[in-house]
Amino acid sequence: MIDYSDLIGTPFVQDGRSKAGYDCYGLTKEIFARYGKDIGEYWCCVDDKAKINAIYRGAVANGRWQEVDYKHGEPIPVPALVGLRFNAPPGCVNHTGVYIGDGKFIHTRERIGVCVSSITAPPWNKQVVGIYKFIG
Template identity: 25%
Template sequence: MKKFIAAITVAGVLLSSSPMMGQAALGDRVLKQGMQHSDVTQLKQALKASGHLKKPVSNYFNYDTKVAVMAFQKSKGLKADGIVGKQTIAKLPIHKSSNVKGVSSFNVNALVAEAKKHASVPYKWGGTTPRGFDCSGFLGYVFEQSAGVQLPRTVDAIYQKGQKVAKPAVGDLVFFETYKKGASHAGIYLGNNQFIHSSSSKGVSIASLNSSYWKTRYIGAKKVTH
C-alpha cells in the first residue's frame, strides 16, 4: 500500500525532504532548470493544467519542465527563456484546494483535467492504469499524475486518512457505502453535485450525487490529508 506524500505547510505548499524546501509562497523566488523545491511542484501542476506539461508532477525542474515553461511563455506573449519569474507566475492557472494545516494543496484544475482525460476508460478489477481502473486505482492514478500525491490503495484506507468536510468542494473525495459496510466506493467531486469515478458498470464516468442510486449510498466527503 502506498503512503501519502509527506508534510504540508500552513500555507498549503507540498513539502519534501530536500534541504532547499521552505515555506515561502510561489513567486517569492525565480525558478529555473536544476532547482528542486516545493514551488516547482506547484509550477508543474499549473503547467499540467494548462496542457503544456505531459509528464508526471514532481518537485524537480528538469529539461522537460523548461520546455513546457517556454511553450507556456510563448503562448502568453512572454519572453520564452524557460526561467520562471513573477511575470510568468502571474499568468499561471494556479488554484489551491485548501489552506488548512495538514491538508494537501494542489491545483484543482489539473486534477479535474487529468480525471476527465480518462473518461470512458473501462473498469478493471485491480486496475491502476489507463488500460483499466478500479475505483481506488483511478483515484490513485489521477492524484499522483496531477498533483504528485500518493493515495492508499483501498477506498476504506483513503477514507480513514481523509479530513471530513460538511460539504464537498471541487477536488474533494466523495464516499459511498455499496457492497459492504463502510466506505467501499469513492469519486472526485466536480461541483454542481457531480463527481467522476470508475464505475463497475460504466468505467470512468460522471455521475450525480442526486441520482436515486448514489444519494441513498452517500456517506460523506473528505479532503486529502498527508
C-alpha cells in the same frame, strides 16, 4: 480546470492503475495526481472487500483526510474524496469517487467504466458516507 474527458469510458479493471483500466481507488489516485496531490496507495488490505474500507478508515484516522460538513453548508473543495456505501453494511465504505464540482463526481463502475454522476441523483445520494478533503 482539470480535463477528465480522456478518462471517460476507460474500463474498470480490478487493481487497475493505468489508462488500460482503473478500479475506483486507481481512478481516485489518478484524479488527485492531476491536481498535484499524491494520496498514496492503500496499506491495509486483508482481502478485496476490505480494501476501500481500510483505505478510508485508516486515512481518516491518520489525519490524511478531513471531513467536509457539506450537509451544513461547508463548500466542497475540488478535488474531494467521495466515500460511498453501495450494497454493503452500514458504516462500510466500498466505493470511492472524486468530487469535481457542480454537484458531480467521477468514478468507475464495473459494467461501464469511468463515468461522471450527479452526487444528488439516485442511487448515489443515499450512498454517500462522507466527503473528504485531502490534507496530506
